[in-house]
Amino acid sequence: MIMRRSLLFIPASKPAMLQNAEIFGADSIIFDLEDSVSVDEKDSARILLSQFLISFNLDKVEVCVRVNDLHSPFFVDDLNAMINKKVDTIVLPKANVRDVEFLDKFLLKMELERNILKTINIIPIIETCEAVNQINEIVKINRVNGLLLGGEDLTNDLEVSRTIDGWEIFYPRTKIAYACKARGIDAIDTPYINTLDEEGLILDTKKAKSLGLNAKCAIHPNQVSVINEILSPSIEEIEYASRVMIAVEKSNDKGVFSLDGKMIDKPIINKAKKVLEKAKKFGLKVGAKDEK
Amino acid sequence: MKIGIAGSFDSCDALITVIENDKLEIEIESIVENQFKDEIEKVIRTTLQALDLNKVKVICKDKGALNYTIRARLLSAIARMSDDNA
Amino acid sequence: MKNSLGREVPNSFTPYMEDSLTSFTPIKEKDKVVKTEFLDSIKECFDLLKLSDGMTLSFHHHLRNGDGVLNLVLKEIKERDLKDITIAASSIFPVHEEMCELIENGNITKIYTNYLSGPVAKTITSGKMKDLLIMSTHGGRPFLIESGKLKIDVSFIAAPCVDKAGNGNGVEGKNACGTLGYAIADLKYASKVVLVTDTIKDKLEFVDLDRQYVDYVLKVDSIGEQKGIVSGTTRITRDPVGLIIARNTAKLIDELGLIKEGFSMQTGAGSISLAVTQYIEKLMIERQIKASFALGGITSYYVKMLESGLIKNLYDVQCFDLEAVKSYKNNQNHIGISATEYAGPHNKKALVNKLDFVILGATEIDVNFNVNVTTDSNGIIIGGSGGHFDTARGAKTTIITSQLLRTRLPIVKDEVTTITTLGKDVDIFVCERGIAINPKRTDLIEKLKDSTLNITTIDELLKKAHQITGIPKNVPHKDKIVGVVLASDGTVIDSIYQR
Numbered sequence: 006m007i008m009r010r011s012l013l014f015i016p017a018s019k020p021a022m023l024q025n026a027e028i029f030g031a032d033s034i035i036f037d038l039e040d041s042v043s044v045d046e047k048d049s050a051r052i053l054l055s056q057f058l059i060s061f062n063l064d065k066v067e068v069c070v071r072v073n074d075l076h077s078p079f080f081v082d083d084l085n086a087m088i089n090k091k092v093d094t095i096v097l098p099k100a101n102v103r104d105v106e107f108l109d110k111f112l113l114k115m116e117l118e119r120n121i122l123k124t125i126n127i128i129p130i131i132e133t134c135e136a137v138n139q140i141n142e143i144v145k146i147n148r149v150n151g152l153l154l155g156g157e158d159l160t161n162d163l164e165v166s167r168t169i170d171g172w173e174i175f176y177p178r179t180k181i182a183y184a185c186k187a188r189g190i191d192a193i194d195t196p197y198i199n200t201l202d203e204e205g206l207i208l209d210t211k212k213a214k215s216l217g218l219n220a221k222c223a224i225h226p227n228q229v230s231v232i233n234e235i236l237s238p239s240i241e242e243i244e245y246a247s248r249v250m251i252a253v254e255k256s257n258d259k260g261v262f263s264l265d266g267k268m269i270d271k272p273i274i275n276k277a278k279k280v281l282e283k284a285k286k287f288g289l290k291v292g293a294k295d296e297k
Numbered sequence: 298m299k300i301g302i303a304g305s306f307d308s309c310d311a312l313i314t315v316i317e318n319d320k321l322e323i324e325i326e327s328i329v330e331n332q333f334k335d336e337i338e339k340v341i342r343t344t345l346q347a348l349d350l351n352k353v354k355v356i357c358k359d360k361g362a363l364n365y366t367i368r369a370r371l372l373s374a375i376a377r378m379s380d381d382n383a
Numbered sequence: 384m385k386n387s388l389g390r391e392v393p394n395s396f397t398p399y400m401e402d403s404l405t406s407f408t409p410i411k412e413k414d415k416v417v418k419t420e421f422l423d424s425i426k427e428c429f430d431l432l433k434l435s436d437g438m439t440l441s442f443h444h445h446l447r448n449g450d451g452v453l454n455l456v457l458k459e460i461k462e463r464d465l466k467d468i469t470i471a472a473s474s475i476f477p478v479h480e481e482m483c484e485l486i487e488n489g490n491i492t493k494i495y496t497n498y499l500s501g502p503v504a505k506t507i508t509s510g511k512m513k514d515l516l517i518m519s520t521h522g523g524r525p526f527l528i529e530s531g532k533l534k535i536d537v538s539f540i541a542a543p544c545v546d547k548a549g550n551g552n553g554v555e556g557k558n559a560c561g562t563l564g565y566a567i568a569d570l571k572y573a574s575k576v577v578l579v580t581d582t583i584k585d586k587l588e589f590v591d592l593d594r595q596y597v598d599y600v601l602k603v604d605s606i607g608e609q610k611g612i613v614s615g616t617t618r619i620t621r622d623p624v625g626l627i628i629a630r631n632t633a634k635l636i637d638e639l640g641l642i643k644e645g646f647s648m649q650t651g652a653g654s655i656s657l658a659v660t661q662y663i664e665k666l667m668i669e670r671q672i673k674a675s676f677a678l679g680g681i682t683s684y685y686v687k688m689l690e691s692g693l694i695k696n697l698y699d700v701q702c703f704d705l706e707a708v709k710s711y712k713n714n715q716n717h718i719g720i721s722a723t724e725y726a727g728p729h730n731k732k733a734l735v736n737k738l739d740f741v742i743l744g745a746t747e748i749d750v751n752f753n754v755n756v757t758t759d760s761n762g763i764i765i766g767g768s769g770g771h772f773d774t775a776r777g778a779k780t781t782i783i784t785s786q787l788l789r790t791r792l793p794i795v796k797d798e799v800t801t802i803t804t805l806g807k808d809v810d811i812f813v814c815e816r817g818i819a820i821n822p823k824r825t826d827l828i829e830k831l832k833d834s835t836l837n838i839t840t841i842d843e844l845l846k847k848a849h850q851i852t853g854i855p856k857n858v859p860h861k862d863k864i865v866g867v868v869l870a871s872d873g874t875v876i877d878s879i880y881q882r
Contacts, residue, residue, distance in 0.1 A: 020366040021309035024851065025624055028815045049303045049373035056369040061851075226623035230630060288835055309790050329791045331761055332855035361790025363852060 008286055009033050009151065009191050009220040010236035011229045012069065016041035017054035024061070029226040030233055032287075033067035035096050038083050039074070047079050051086040058091040069128065071096040075104045088115045092125060096153065100129030102139045105146050112148065126150045128193065132158035137177045144184045152181045153222065156195030167198075169205070171212060182217030192218040200225035210235045237287050238280045246277035246284075247291060299380055303373035304366075311362040313370040315378055318354040321345070327359035340367045348375065388753075388802060392875040393515065393864050399874040407729035410531040412571045415595045419549025421583075423602045425459050431599065432575055436466045438536040441573060443566035444474035444498070445541065445553060445701060449611015452541040452579045455603065457481050460490050467513075469493040471535060473524060473565040473722075474769070477501030478611065486512045495533060497521055498767035507865055508764045510881035516764075516866030518757060518879070521700070522726025522733065522773035523871035525568035529729065532873055538573035540566045541606045542592055545580040549600050551592035553702075553719075554712035556582030558609045561681075561702025561711045563591045567721035570596045581605050588712070591719060612702065619661060619684075620654035624815050628784050629655050631836060632742065632813045633662030638834055639827065641740050641780065642666050649679040649741045649774055652703045655784050656742050660684050667693050678725070678734050679770060681717070686710040689717060698734050700725040700770075726773035728871040735770070735777030743771055745785045745812075747799040750841050752806030752821050754783055755799035757868055760792050761858050762882045764866070768803050773871055775808040780827070787814040792855065793848035795841060800858075802877040803868060812841060819844055 013031035015022050017038050026034045036058075042050040058068065070092055072083035076099075087095070097108055105127060112125050127148040131137060132155030143149060156167060156174050165173045174195065185192035194213035197206045210221055210232055221232045238246070249264060253274060256262040261270055284291050304312040311327075325337050341355055355371065362370070385391060386398035422428050434440075442453045453472060458481070460468055468491050475482070475496050483506040485491045493514035494507070507516050519527060527533035542551030543559045553563045558581060570576055570592055577599045578592060620626060632655075636642060642663060650656045650663075661684065667674070674694045677685050681699040683706035688694045690710075697717045702708045710717045726735045735741075746765065747755040754775070759765045775781040785794050794814070810827060812819045817839035820828050831838050860880035868877045 019307070019310075020362060021307060024309065024363060025815070028627055029623060030627075048376065049369070052373050052376070053366065053369040056365040056372075060363070060365040227621075227626055290833070290835060329855070331858045333791055333853065335856065336853050361792070363791060 008283055009067070009193065010287065011223055011232040012153075012193060012220060013223045013226060013229055014041070014071070014196070016050075017070075018042045018046050018050040020053065020057075023054070023057045025226075027061075027063055027066050029229045031066060031223065031229045032220075032233075033069050033094070034063070035069040035071050035222070037071045038079070038087075039071050039098055047073070047082075051083060055086050058089070063091075067093045069094040069096050071098060071130075074099040075107060084111065084115070088112065088119060088121070088125065090121050090123065094126040094128055094150070096128045096130060098130045098155070099132060099158070100143065101133065101136050102142045102146075105129050105143055105149065109146050109148050124148060128153050128191075130155040131177060131181060132156075133162050134159070137180060140180050140184045144188045144190065149190065151191030151193050151220070152185055153193040154178060154181055154195040154218075157198070171209065175216075178213060178216050178218060186217060191220045194218040194221040196222040196224040197228065198224070200228065203231060206231050207235065233287070237289060238284050240290075242280050243284045243289060243291055246280040249274060249277040250281065299378045301374040301376070301378035303377060304362075304370035306358070306360055309361050309363070309366065311357055311359040311367055311370050313358075313367070313374045314356040315371070315374040316354045316356075317378070318352055321351045322354040324354070324356045325359065326357070328361050329359070336364070337367055340364050341371060344368050344371050350375065386875060388805075388876060390802060390877040391864070393867060393878060396867055396875045397873065399870050399876045407526070407530055409529055409729075410572065413574060413576070413596060416549075416598050419594050419597045419600055421549075421600045421602065425455060425601065425603070428577060428599060428601050429459055429463065432537055432577070434463075434465065434537065437468070438465075439469040439471055439534060441535040441538040441569045442470070442472040443540060443563065443569065444472060444476070445560040445563055445565065445612065446558065446607040446609075447474070447612045448476040448478045449558075449608035450476065450478055450541065451605055451607035452539055453479055454481055455579070456539050457485060461485055465490055467492045469495070471495040471533060473521070474498035474767075475500070475503050479503055482506075489513060493517070495519060495524070495527075496767065497524055498769045499764055500766055504764035508758075508762070508879070508882050510861070510863050510865050512865065515864070516879065518767050518866060518868045519873075520726070520768040520772040520869065520871045521565065521722050521770040522728050522735065523869055523873060524565070525721070525723040525727050526729050526871060527873055528568040528572045529723065529727075535569060535573035537575045537577060538566070538569035539577050539579055540570060540592065542578040542580045543606065544582045544584055544587060545578050545600050546584055546587045549578065549594035549597040550587055550590045551578045551580065551594075551597070552587050552589060553591050554708060555584065555588060556580070558582075558606050559708050559712070560609065560612045561708035562699045562719035564700035564719060564721050564725060566592070568723060575599075577601050579603060579606055609705070612704070612708075618654060619657045622654070624786055625655045626658055627815050628786065628813055629658035630662060631818065632659045632782060632784050633666070635811065635813060635818060635831075635836055636663065636740060636782070637666060638836065639780065639830055642670070642672055644672055645675045646672075646739045647674060647676045647678065647737055649677065649735075649738055649778070651742060651744070652680050652682050653744045653784075655744070657682065657684055659742055659784070664688055664693060676734075678738060679774070681707040681711070683707060686714075686717070689714065698725070726770055726777065726871070728773070733773075733777060735774045738774065738778035740780040740782060741774040741778040742782045742784060743775060743804075745783045745794060747794055747796050748783055748785070748809070748812055748841075749796045749799045749806070750845055752809040752812065752841065753799050753802045754804040754806075754809055755801045757803045758801040758879060760800060760855070762800050762860050762880060764879060768868070772804045772808075775804045776871065780811070781809050782811045782813060783809055784813045787816050787844060787848050788852060791852050793845070793852055795845045795848050797845070801868060801879055805870075805876070812844070814844065816847055817844055
């Protein structure tokens, strides 16, 4: 299972941002060839990003590339430049079932041709009403290991405005959360657009978390630490999970037992396992205070 | 005369111009000239060599770009070479 | 001749030696002035003082890049074509560009200062001054003056407000700049003292400069431009790399247990430092912890913390913005101090020695933790110690923060171009790609052994930097020495070369 908290967008056309992309603590970096690159710089951005990926060793983060959509004149060139062993994941904008299926096959063909041993993943961006209705089919496609909500384009398609409360994206958020959790893949929330408003980002991230989304995009490096903090298991959660697992060991598989006077059963144990797995992956301190 | 330009004057970037020429010429202006001029020239030369290009003039105005950026801007400028830009 | 750091020292100077002890024999303060004379012409002032070739004139830099007093005196030196003048100014800024011509013409042949930026720095680096530039520290300067190693013939002290008896302060008048901490040694030890002011009142709210030392008050139209005292670095960074460094620095300080009841700090006015201060403030509020004092150059951020009760006292040697000036004037817990009280190496009670931690910047840092804030990587003078050396030496924990790379230039070097602050006084370096601890601080390394912060070594950071940028070529210098960098005790740490 892939677990992300933060995915940071970095324009592929800006050397100063590329070479610092890895220092902000994002779990994934989405190098962007789409909206943040102007039409006359698409060619140079592709070359710059390729050269950057060749010369920088980014082994601590997931390398994602947002290509231009399948129906744009840039799609084929983008993929030709970006399918290599340095790239982990293709982020596909304006996705629908057909597009994702096409990309899935296209990637397979290219991987074989280029002798790439790993499987490149796909994160479709759900930003049309059509895609929202197809979510349950899209998540079934093998390479898809997360869905990313594109709130701005989606609300345009729906012909409504974005609001602070976010009721207009309540339905797609929920739908993405359920579909992804059912498949064990990442439910990735739309970015918070006002990069100067940290309070707003905190509230928005907490809301997404409460609906079941486990990751969120950042469109500014300063957003990453806030997102990571909210979407990581808390110190209390980790501590409790550690104590649950210690108690499991002591109970010698006796099945049901109690901790702090509370019955511990399978769902609680599974949750504890997940919390610890996350904590380990995110480099958080693991351990129970009163057990040494 | 064919000409191609790529890059910018942003910090950590370089603006590279490639012009059709009767011989190989390289001009470098850099904010880190004292420390890296030779290195920048080496990157430009090896990139041109790999493409078998030796009749061009390359003008590199560098704002502290790393090697990968110099290489990328040079490759983009070459790919963009056309008479239209002249 | 070489010092114990392996750096060249010009003849007639004392080389820095590892274990040398500061010996201090004070000279006598200047004679008491019976009656202060009031003048309104610089010409008359020069005449009365019999200013002549070869004299040493001193200035403070509290008006920073808004200073008009040094320029006023320079004009008169030029007018009279005085030769071989030594200028002892606590700092020199771009606004003092006029000095370049006087240096080139031999009117000014020697300069003592603690910080130097702009055209004058370039002129001196290019080898145009006859004698040497002597770069001291904020604590070292009063030591040199009070021990008679730097004899001042006349001190021209910019005084924002003066009363009819000749007392002065820095808080009233149209060019109020706050404390006058760097001028106190000059006031007490210069042979003659002139307060230069644009505002004379019947009575002052309080006195920073005691009239008993003041020979003359020179009234002018304007001593400068109050706006210029805001140094320009005093805004919190929005730069994401700067903020990452700041956040990790704050976490580090917290993990080291430095945020505890009654702690003390100096964090400076750099944009990263201010962001660190903000994170520290947040922690203090969360945990209801109060600091005993904050020290150094004071900004509005510290003033806010003083006013909200998070800090008990501010000890202010220099106000960095106008909010600090106002607070110094109105808040009795905001206390002005002299450079000697701040950082004098001859003063056992110097406040820098009571600091729990200090956060400082760097232009370069080397694998031995030596720091350069005097020259850039091409060897051009761009600053100077100020209080860098003194606070690093005094504070219990010294933290240097900087980006690892400035465009393509690595900040970490095998050897810094110029040593400003000694590696043995530097404990931690924080940059965006890791935190390096000075190996001699085994206690800190032990404390951080389970840290989730990215703790690495300075050699690793150098390697990382070189992997990204390639190895920079060393920039050769000319043979001629144009200046020396002093430790606070006046011994020479390093030389600055012509470029």
